[in-house]
Amino acid sequence: MKMANGTNSMKAPPFPGTRGKSAALVRQKFIEAQEYREKLQRGLEDPNKAPARDIGMEALVEVLEGTRMVHHHTHRHDDIMTVLRLAREFGYRVVLHHVSEGWKVAEQIAAAEVPCSIILLDSPGGKLEAIDLIFTTGGVLERAGVPVAFHTDDGITDSRLFLRMAALGVRAGMSRGAALEAVTLAGARMLDLQDRIGSLRPGKDADFVVLSGDPFSVYTQVLETWVEGVKVFDRSDPKDRLYAVGGYGAGHGQTPYHCCFADEEDQP
Amino acid sequence: MKLACPTLLTLILVANLSHSAQAQIAVRGDRVYTLAGPVITDGMVIIRDGKIAAVGSAAELVAPEGFLLLRAAVVTPGLVDAHSTVGLSGSFNTDHDRDQLERSKALQPSLRAVDAYNPQETLVSWLRSFGVTTVHTGHAPGELISGQTIIVKTVGTTCEEALMVSDAMVVSTLGQSARKRGKKSPGTRGKMMSLLRAELIKAREYAKNREKEDVSKHPARDLGLEALTAVLAREKPLLITAHRSQDIANALRLAEEFKFKLILDGAAEAYLLIDLLKAAEVPIIVHPTMARATGERENLTFENAALLRQAGLLVALQSGYESYVPKTRVVLFEAALAAAYGLSFEEALASITLDAARIIGVADRVGSLEVGKDGDLALYDGDPFEYTSHCIGVVIEGTVVSQEAR
Numbered sequence: 001m002k003m004a005n006g007t008n009s010m011k012a013p014p015f016p017g018t019r020g021k022s023a024a025l026v027r028q029k030f031i032e033a034q035e036y037r038e039k040l041q042r043g044l045e046d047p048n049k050a051p052a053r054d055i056g057m058e059a060l061v062e063v064l065e066g067t068r069m070v071h072h073h074t075h076r077h078d079d080i081m082t083v084l085r086l087a088r089e090f091g092y093r094v095v096l097h098h099v100s101e102g103w104k105v106a107e108q109i110a111a112a113e114v115p116c117s118i119i120l121l122d123s124p125g126g127k128l129e130a131i132d133l134i135f136t137t138g139g140v141l142e143r144a145g146v147p148v149a150f151h152t153d154d155g156i157t158d159s160r161l162f163l164r165m166a167a168l169g170v171r172a173g174m175s176r177g178a179a180l181e182a183v184t185l186a187g188a189r190m191l192d193l194q195d196r197i198g199s200l201r202p203g204k205d206a207d208f209v210v211l212s213g214d215p216f217s218v219y220t221q222v223l224e225t226w227v228e229g230v231k232v233f234d235r236s237d238p239k240d241r242l243y244a245v246g247g248y249g250a251g252h253g254q255t256p257y258h259c260c261f262a263d264e265e266d267q268p
Numbered sequence: 269m270k271l272a273c274p275t276l277l278t279l280i281l282v283a284n285l286s287h288s289a290q291a292q293i294a295v296r297g298d299r300v301y302t303l304a305g306p307v308i309t310d311g312m313v314i315i316r317d318g319k320i321a322a323v324g325s326a327a328e329l330v331a332p333e334g335f336l337l338l339r340a341a342v343v344t345p346g347l348v349d350a351h352s353t354v355g356l357s358g359s360f361n362t363d364h365d366r367d368q369l370e371r372s373k374a375l376q377p378s379l380r381a382v383d384a385y386n387p388q389e390t391l392v393s394w395l396r397s398f399g400v401t402t403v404h405t406g407h408a409p410g411e412l413i414s415g416q417t418i419i420v421k422t423v424g425t426t427c428e429e430a431l432m433v434s435d436a437m438v439v440s441t442l443g444q445s446a447r448k449r450g451k452k453s454p455g456t457r458g459k460m461m462s463l464l465r466a467e468l469i470k471a472r473e474y475a476k477n478r479e480k481e482d483v484s485k486h487p488a489r490d491l492g493l494e495a496l497t498a499v500l501a502r503e504k505p506l507l508i509t510a511h512r513s514q515d516i517a518n519a520l521r522l523a524e525e526f527k528f529k530l531i532l533d534g535a536a537e538a539y540l541l542i543d544l545l546k547a548a549e550v551p552i553i554v555h556p557t558m559a560r561a562t563g564e565r566e567n568l569t570f571e572n573a574a575l576l577r578q579a580g581l582l583v584a585l586q587s588g589y590e591s592y593v594p595k596t597r598v599v600l601f602e603a604a605l606a607a608a609y610g611l612s613f614e615e616a617l618a619s620i621t622l623d624a625a626r627i628i629g630v631a632d633r634v635g636s637l638e639v640g641k642d643g644d645l646a647l648y649d650g651d652p653f654e655y656t657s658h659c660i661g662v663v664i665e666g667t668v669v670s671q672e673a674r
Contacts, residue, residue, distance in 0.1 A: 121593050122558075122596075122597050123593075123596045123597070124390070125359025127361060127592065128360060128361070128362065131359055131360065155560075158558060161558070164655060167656055170655070171655055171657070218604045218605065218654055219607075221608075245570050246567070246570050247539075247567065247569040247571070248537075250566070250567060250568075251566030252566060252567075
């Protein structure tokens with residue numbers, strides 16, 4: 001369940017106009033979900049008392065039951081604390097997204113045992129809530145004992161350079177082990193998919209990358225990418241290389257390479 | 269942790285002693301990239317009264333008594349960002365700090381950057397902390413002529429203190445981002461070129477009439493036409509941001525007609541026009557390597573700078589202009605990726621030092637470590653391009669301005 005607080009979700013009505021209203025709306029909604037859950041339980045005893053199906057409420061009940069996780073957009077330290085407060089009140093499992101000021105409340109995030117999926121930017125600001133975003137966030141959270149993953153938010157940063165973010169985390173004090181985990185297993189755990197992906201173990205999906213060198217070096221290139229035992233990217237293939245490096249036709253709509261390889265069999 | 273290394277302790281000591289006062293400094297590096305010759309192993313740079321007094325091997329040069337000694341694994345010239353809007357655009361990205369683009373008219377060459385630059389903008393010190401000491405900044409791409417630019421050092425509490433060149437260039441944009449919507453002008457590429465040509469012809473006539481002997485026949489002063497007069501007289505370049513090959517070709521045609529000094533900016537598709545660009549001998553300030561491949565940049569490549577450089581063109585990299593996040597890019601990071609995609613280490617370093625200084629016209633003062641040039645240095649604890657290296661010190665005109673490991 002994707003949720004957000006802070007300025008992204010504050011707009012003209014019916015959106016909240018303040019942080020207080022924002023939290024009140026969320027609390028009201030989850031109280032309704034709690035009541036709906038009680039009606040569902042009464043319905044189990046007496047089918048005549050079952051509520052009409054409400055698929056929105058059903059999804060929120062899954063959040064209350066812990067079978068569905070909340071992924072929560074939040075930047076500012078006070079907004080982070082609000083997420084922790086509401087998650088405690090309603091008992092939902094939450095992963096924090098972005099967490100630009102997480103370094104200011106790392107101990108509190110650790111005490112709540114809440115994992116963080118963070119993003120680093122080449123410079124702070126650009127939006128007011130990211131004004132105190134710094135490279136050190138990953139290291140500070142790691143040392144506080146918070147599980148840390150990175151995300152690209154592609155559009156914001158380039159997913160082709162995903163490893164770069166972990167490397168910048170190392171630059172600013174993250175351990176190399178935690179940084180590598182932050183782009184593999186930690187992310188898998190935050191999706192409840194750690195049994196299938198995120199590490200190389202017998203029985204797990206055969207998803208892996210072949211790198212030309214140190215994962216945290218700028219000079220290292222992704223040579224191959226495999227998904228479930230199938231090679232889906234090969235840098236030595238000109239079509240794949242165009243997509244990875246750029247060039248004429250690379251950004252052409254949804255068909256990144258068809259336009260430029262007229263002799264290819266897969267020409268539409 | 270790196271915090272225990274002697275370099276940092278030295279720097280902290282230096283900072284305490286010198287604070288903001290100009291110091292006499294000797295910088296010793298395991299590898300000193302002067303950009304004026306081969307790398308010097310165990311090299312030394314001596315800065316006296318803000319200027320470089322000596323460069324050479326540490327075995328041959330002795331730091332004069334009383335000089336503060338800084339040490340680093342790698343020493344380079346202070347980095348030169350060939351094109352930015354930093355200081356006009358700020359980190360808050362609200363009306364409070366958005367002075368990079370005035371949208372009321374398509375042609376506004378009269379807008380000076382000195383009147384809009386905020387040297388205390390936090391993004392300026394952010395760039396500085398990674399080794400950037402000189403920035404060419406000013407009005408942003410996005411209008412046919414959006415205004416003027418300046419060249420500054422990344423220090424100073426006022427624009428005047430920061431200033432190297434107060435009227436560096438006039439900046440123009442061709443293509444989609446200069447196009448107005450609806451029935452506003454210019455709505456097409458043909459109209460863009462016609463407006464530019466008409467304005468340059470007007471400036472030529474204006475200049476001629478201002479030179480008439482009979483002062484009573486002089487036209488009234490026009491600040492916009494004055495700026496274009498300087499362009500036509502080749503006193504300052506016209507920097508044209510253009511990404512599509514057809515817009516680049518339009519820029520070349522305009523420069524051919526009016527004989528101004530053209531600097532091509534952005535130039536995502538420049539690699540498609542290498543022969544034309546070589547014939548015109550145009551210097552190119554290539555888009556940030558990590559610029560996103562959207563809109564008119566859909567055909568950009570990480571290898572653009574390398575393809576142009578290998579063809580013999582003079583190339584610099586830039587931090588560019590970002591409307592959202594990251595609010596500014598850092599040329600060190602852009603050059604790093606260019607080095608991973610075809611530029612040699614030395615070529616990539618030149619694209620953010622000497623070649624950048626050459627293109628923006630300040631190579632007599634900055635961009636290389638040579639006797640008589642400004643004492644601007646960047647210190648790193650390893651390969652400056654490696655993601656995991658740190659900038660551990662920055663010196664501007666003999667003053668240590670940053671020592672936080674970044």
